[in-house]
Amino acid sequence: MDNRALDALICPVCGLEFMEVLPGEMSLVCIDGHTFDIARQGYVNLLTGHGTKFTQDTAAMVAARDEFLDAGHYRALADALAGTVEHILAAARSGAASPAHRPxxxxxxxxxxxxxxxxLARRGDGGLLETVAGADADADANAGAGAEPAVDAIGLDISKFALRRAARRNPLAASLVWDLWQPLPMEAHRADVVLVVFAPRxxxxxxxxxxxxxRLVVVTPRPGHLAEIARQAGMLGIHPEKDAALAASLASHFExxxxxxVTAALRLTVADIANVALMGPAGHHLDPRELDRTVAGLPKWTDVTAEFTISVFRRLP
Ligand SMILES: C[S@@+](CC[C@H](N)C(=O)[O-])C[C@H]1O[C@@H](n2cnc3c(N)ncnc32)[C@H](O)[C@@H]1O
Ligand SMILES: [Zn+2]
Incomplete structure (x- = not known):
């Protein structure tokens, strides 16, 4: 666990701040002594004793999502999202009281x-990677060596299976098991961007x-998302959201x-289709063996359209 985002976090038991984590320490401790283990993979479970009733994504669902995303099918969405976030952060930097403000x-x-x-890997003008002072800017073209995010990041999720992977992917972010329906373990007015990609709001x-x-940045599937395969692959859990319904669900605090x-034309293999079916909400109900039998009847390649909306909300005054 890196200390970078720590000062925005508060202990969920007493609301006080956490102490810095020293190298080699395997727990996060608040100034009142409440202690949370840092898992071997680097995430921290802050949700102790809350008795949250929730069916978390299974390891198989999480593995399917990881494999599908790593294949790059949603790269167009990631790029559009990065552009949106960079734009917001550029405005935050220029409006910040101190030039040293780390978003x-x-x-x-x-x-x-x-x-x-x-x-966090975005480079270039306005990108979220900054070159560390003294590092050779040319030497880091591929590996990311000599560069690190110019922003701090916190990732919350209720699934420890997901967070094991998230913590490895984003070692400089704070990866925390938390239930988004509980008060967040964060101080007020600290985040420049809250990002919600297909997750509860x-x-x-x-x-x-x-x-x-x-700004609150929300990604939702649009009507028509994966329509070509939704029925065959049993993805009954996809609920496209109309813009008006999304805005209404947030209207108490946001406009x-x-x-x-964002529209992306995908060419998916049978294995991709199995993954995209398993990674969504339908994954809770699908029998993987039955799914394999179903997708085995599909052609080698299927052309599919992914349809997303990136919505940016500002807080009501
Ligand atoms: C469809 S996945 C999207 C994950 C990620 N944003 C992505 O797009 O790859 C929804 C995520 O929300 C998480 N989730 C669902 N309910 C939650 C809750 N109450 N608190 C925290 N996370 C929750 C799930 O564990 C899952 O990782
Ligand atoms: Zn505490």
Whole structure:
């Protein structure tokens, strides 16, 4: 666990701040002594004793999501999302009281951390990677050596299977097991961006943790998303959201500032289709063996359209 985002976090038991984690230490301790283990993979479970009733994504669902995203099918969405976040952070930097302001991104329902990883790896003008002083800028073209994110990041998710992967992907972010329907273990007005990619939205808490100029960025599937395969692959769990319904669900605390459609033409193999079916909400109900039998009848390649909306919300005054 890296200390970078630590000062925005608060202990969920007493609300006080955490102490810095020294190298080799395997627990996160608040100044009142409440202690949370740091897992071997680097994430921290802050959800102790809350008795949250929730069916978390299984290891198989998480593995399917990781494999599908790593194959790059949703790269167009990741790029569009990064452009949106960079734009917001550029405005936050220029409006910040201190030039040393380090922006903070909260990725709510981070899953395996793939989108956050793509964001934090962005280079170039306005990118989220900054070259570390003294490092040879040319030497780091591939490996990322000599460069690190110019932002701090926190990833929350209720699934420890997902967070094991997220913590490995984003070692400089704080990866925390948490239930988004509980008060977030964060100080008020700290996040410049709250990112929600296909995950639950707690309007009141997102509004509390955002800075006054901060923005809530929500990615949802649009009607037509994966329509070509939704029925065959048993993905009954996809609920496309109309823009108006999304805005209404957040209207207690947010107003829509902009929304951008993102469409991607995908060419999927049978294995990709099995993964995309398993990684969504339908994965809780699908029998993997039956799914394999179903997709085995599909052609070698299937052309599929992914349809997303990236919506940016500002807090109500
Ligand atoms: C469809 S996945 C999206 C994950 C990630 N944002 C992505 O797009 O790869 C939804 C995520 O929300 C998480 N989730 C669902 N309910 C949650 C809750 N109450 N608190 C925290 N995370 C939750 C799930 O564990 C899952 O990782
Ligand atoms: Zn405490």
């Amino acid at each position: 903070l991104i909260l990725d709510a329902g981070t899953g395996t951390g793939w989108y956050l990883q793509q964001l 707690n309007a009141a808490e997102f509004a509390r943790v955002l800075t006054p100029a901060g 829509l500032e902009s929304s951008q459609p």
